[in-house]
Amino acid sequence: MIYRREIDGLRAAAVVPVILFHAGFSLFTGGFIGVDVFFVISGFLITSIILEEMRKGTFSLVAFYERRARRLLPALFLVILCCLPFAWLWVMPEEFRDFSDSLIATSLSGANFLFWFKSGYFAPEAGEVPLLHIWSLAVEEQYYMFFPLLVIFMWKRKPNWLLATLVAIAFASLAYSEWASRVFPSANFYFLPSRAWEFLAGSICSFIESKGKKRGSDPLSLLGFGMIAFSVFYFDETSPIPSTLALVPVVGAMLVLLFARQGTWVAALLSTRAFITVGKISYSAYLWHQPIFAFARIRSIDPPPITEMGALACFSLVLGYLSWRFVEQPFRRSQHRLLPSRRGLTLSASAMLAAFIAFGLYGHDTRGIPWRLPEPIKDFIADSEWSKTCLVESGSGWDGMPIKNCIFNGSHAQIYAILGDSLASALTPALARRLDGMNIGLEQITHSFCAPVADVSMVPLQARECGAFNTAAIDYLVKSKVKTVVLAASWKIFFEQSRYVFRGEEVAKSDARQRLREAFDKTVAELTAAGIRVVIVYPHPRGDTEIAAKVAKLMHKGMPAPTITIPQDEFLQQSLPSYAYLDDPKDKHVLRVDPAKIFCGIEAGRCDLARGGKALIFDKVHFTPTGADAVADEILVALKRDDMTAGNGVAALSSDQF
Template identity: 40%
Template sequence: MQYRPEIDGLRAIAVLPVILFHADLSLLSGGFVGVDIFFVISGYLITTIIYQEMVQGRFSMWRFYERRARRILPALFVVSLACIPFAWLWMVPNEFKDFSQSLVGVATFTSNILFWRESGYFAAAAELKPLLHTWSLAVEEQFYILYPPLLLALYRFLPKALFLIISSGALISLGLAHWASSAHPSANFYLLPSRGWELGIGALVAIHLHRRRAAAASQEEVGFNSGAPFSRSIREIAGIIGLGLIAYAIFAFDETTPFPSLWTLIPVIGVALIILAADRDTLIGRLLGLRVLVGVGLISYSAYLWHQPLFAFARIRLFEGVPDGVYWALIVATFVLAYLTWLAVEVPARKRLKLPRPKILSGAVAGLLAVGIVGGMGWIKGGLPDRNAPSGLSFSQIDASEMTEVNHGLSSTCEGSFTLSPECRTGENPSVMVWGDSYAMHLMQALTSSQASETVDFIQFTKSVCAPIFDLAITDQKRGRAWSEGCIEFNSQVNKWLQENSSVEYVIMSSPMGIISSNTYDDSGNLHPTSDSKSIVMEKLNETADYIRSVGKTPVFVAPPPRTGDNLARCVIGNLVFGSGEGSENSCSFSQGEVSSGHQRVTQFLHSSELDMAVVDLSDYLCNQSGCKAAVGKTNIFRDSGHLSHAGSALVGRESNLLGAVMAAADSYAVNEETTH
């Protein structure tokens, strides 16, 4: 295969935005498209190699897998194994368990499936997962397993239809991706069926170029003179357009862009145009062929492998936040390690390791087994809680798993779907209904621990990210239209139950109200843009309150606890892990001025005179003039950046008699409203 330096330059254009994007430097909001650039390049290179060898009658499946093993596995083993000591030292048991699972995912080429399954609302923060980026390697590895036999079969039995069949497959995959971007966005992001079209585009480019070169060679034999697929002027224009499309995606896309979807065609077509047209005779080809870009491209695979572990472990160790200067130092370290890995591992494995193919393949299997076994042990043993932290305490003493345990309220059964399960009520005739999303769930311990709860029975209706508002739901890139319809249906079922049950006196509602700053979808199928959200949410929330009163119940809204946006639980845990110990709650407390702008918007919305129901603010119980508490003694208030922990919620309830305060506020509002009218 003829070497094209501009392809290595294109690899540099792919890896640099990804690294800067993951460094949270806000320079390139669409830097994640670098992965899509890699997919197209991979589809092109793999197909070029396989197709050329098939035409020449010398393709060997075993030789193909040997080359892939030499190319991918040695550096992957080095980086995966290098992560283990830092994970052992710094990760609390639930994090180490997740990390161990990711090692198993690496060893079985299923990282993308693992991270898809872990991508729910209550999943651990993605930025703390050192091997999260291996999902894209798993997509490619699955492609390598399935694609060569398929291509070989098509070439042998349907050679004339090969291009058409691959085109049709890519089109189907693209259609699936666009549909799933709203219906199943998480699966769409991680899984091969909706990513395959990007690799397929690269494959089509490879087949087209091979056939054009073959046709040109044939023409030369009879005196014709054309080895180039396009004229010089067309190649120049195509290369400029291609680079422009990639640049547009990198700078204009952001986390709200449905991905992958039809929008992904922009960078993918850009890459295809460059591969098709921008050879070393063109301006873009020469630009991408610059030595500095080619150099970065050559080490891009190792750079991609190193950057995420460095960033993730920095976030774990510097739990109060990673300064920009540290990120820049880590970026430099990424490329230093990448160069050393390329020089000492990649090049020898690919070019100098003279071993028979059976030994290469058996060594690859042995390495995968070793990584998988190490990961399996950490996974089965629950993250090895008996390890000692740098502070000298064992992780079982720190008990971080309990501190960060998801707070589903009365039971995990009460999350996600409408249920009348006995686990989601405390009596047959509940007088208090708790309704909302995860910020309603985490109130249950506070309410049931309140002094006023001794003679009160509760029932819980909760669904994550589903605000307690009839006929309206959030819709965004993570939660598509199908999810929104499910939220509206859930609240409709709550509505019906409320009509039919006379025992309920109070309806306690809660949500962080992210719906006021997102697109919304109503039960009539109308989509309301973010600019209209506050007004439509206020209107629907007041209609909901009016309806609750019309069926003889009293509504009251509990505002979410104050938050800064930082993971307050990790701050408390970090102090324990790294040696601060007692008094950790003091260093993790925060002032009212540090409260996030997003929380301030929600507070302003809920305390607006336009809202027609009583509102109780948890700030009144968590904050004073000196600041807001993240922990009291050894009890952490929060389990993450905003949800109350089990113990923290119960503590708030006991100290503030929260249920009594909520009922008093609801009754007072009802009396004032009657007096006013």
């Protein structure tokens, strides 16, 4: 294949916006579309190479995969190895466990599946995920697995139909991405079926180039380059990519590939030494930039200033050049290359991948290898862990109500209950201890992902049992001797889903609001009609990052007693949608406990997620023991006030117990 300098220049035009976008430069709001341009370039080059070799009769699938391995793996292995010591020293256990999972997924070419499951690409914490960017490499590797096989199959049977087949698949993939961008936006972003048309756009360019006269065009190449630039500067994280909107950068890349020939203005720009140099090192620079940015953010107490991120962006180019020069090239050059035999390359790569997988499994199984951290940090994290005791998980099975061994202090004559999801589970030990001192037992009825609303569940698989679980729990409670039930859940998460399941029927949020309200009101009414006093624990402030890990991280950096806050207005904005549902039941036997009294008000306009070195929230949602103690105290205050004023027949709580 004839070398085209302008293609290396186009690589530079793709990688630099990605790096600057991840660095946080606000001008490059659509810099992530550089990945889409990369996919088009990859499709073009791979197809050109395969077609040329197929016509000559020299194509070998084994040789193809060897070239891909030599191209991708050495620099990738180097970057991963360099990440390990920094992760070991600086990353907190839960984050290290996630990092360990990413090692496994990267080694198995499945990083896109992991990051789809774990976190959104544009989520606030994404900037601190060292290997997040490897999702695109996984998509590319998956494409390499299937595309050559398709070409071989068609070449042997209907070679004249190959282009038509690729065009048909491309249109089907584009149509799917447009649909999925509306229905499954996160999966749409990460998965090959939504991205295949971008690779195939490059493949189509390869066919056009091989069959027609290669002509440059200033107007068309300028239009293409302008379309890419427009996408970089005017798209943002709300842009549904990939979808038909991605035709702007993708068609732009196609026009540059087809018409930016030597002699055109765009080719002259892309063929300058700066563009070609950055283009040649683009793969290594892409590998380096995200870990550098992530570890800078992990290590910094405050977000690094944009000047520092700019310097780190330049540093990623320097490291990109060094790894291209001393790692990529030695493995790829035709003469005197490292590991020249295919067998040696295969064994070495397999050994490295196996080592990464083994280390990743160890990090996952040990929950982030906490013993590697200093003793005070390790103790703090252990003491902040939220309680999962008696928390039913989807598929773990429950025989019925009451759930065995989940009645605490059951020897007492009077029993209260707590019903809800994992947030209720985190609250249970603190509440059980306080009630025990008043000769009251506590029955825990908690299922992960299951807010205490009968006949309704969220769509994720983890919530598939919620409708049945809550119905069984409420049926049991109305027939039981329990006369006080605490309802606690991650209400914000529950009430802000895009879709729900009502008795097996999946319904969009736009059609579900009234049904949600009725379902919650019905749940409370069934309990109060049975003479049960209901205590609703309202939403509490949430963080965008792991709070206990952030406190531990700040302590690790030398800040002895960190306080982590969010603006009170932000908390109120978070909670308003939930209040609309939780305020609705008007029965006199409904008590409301607002954790805002605990979290907010120490200083005007702020809510604390950690205070004086004590985390109130463990991750983003669940109470630490300290946070649970504070909320449990508020619950008992509400119960005491109700017993003193309502005269509802429930045993009064003496004032010296508060």
